[in-house]
Amino acid sequence: MAAGSSLHQAPDDPGAPKSEPLRERSDPSVRRYASAFADLMEMRAPAAVVGAYLDRHEGWFRRCAAPMTVEPIGSQGYVLTLGRFGNFGFEVEPTIGLELLPQAAGVYRIVTVPLPEVDEALRGLYDVEFAASLRLDEAGGAEVSTEEVDGVMLHTLVRWQLDLAVWLRLPGMLSILPDHLVQSSGDHLLRQIVRQISRRLTWKVQEDFHASHGIPCPPRRRAQF
DSSP states (O other), rough: OEEEEESSEEEEEESTTTSSOGGOOTTTTEEHHHEEEEEEEEESSSSHHHHHHHHHHHHHHHHHTSSSSSETTTTEEEEEOOOOOOEEEEEEEEEEEEEEEOOOEEEEEEEEOOOOOOOHHHHHHEEEEEEEEEEEEEEEESSSSSGGGGGGSSSEEEEEEEEEEEEEEEGGGGGGGGGGHHHHHHHHHHHHHHHHHHHHHHHHHHHHHHHHHOOOOOOOOOOOO
């Protein structure tokens, strides 16, 4: 589940039980927008070294998520403000709880968790589900960069995938617009946000890893979308 931080144009009273997540409500004014993203980071180090870095997420996650606001929840979780999401003048700035799960067979997962404090008014207006995975694969040959240093170093590819869904209860005024227009416009905007956030985070994690280990960072790759 997820909750949020700020709303710039409030819809009507949701009229549903406040204890029920928005995604589970039967309400024709609720829209679901979803997007998926995939990318990879080339790391000039063995998988064990990259894994040890990712295990210490209390350092890199807060540094690399900036300028998004990040606050810790316990030992594995964070409160993260994603940025402003809008459609036809209806705008919301989601804040979600994320948990970085321990590595399992070379795979790291990031999942949505409840926030310690929930604004019930905002809970009835939007909901967010964030699911990401990072898989470590040692690589060679055509998969790695071709600078001189690459010939003498082991490489690890961190394959990154993100699925993001947002449920919004839209204002009644939007009901006059064609259904396909409301849906396609929201989907397009969400894809742009996901690409911007994920691509920036990919670059920053890659740069932070190499800087913290005193290793030259490989050239940036073209995004895989």
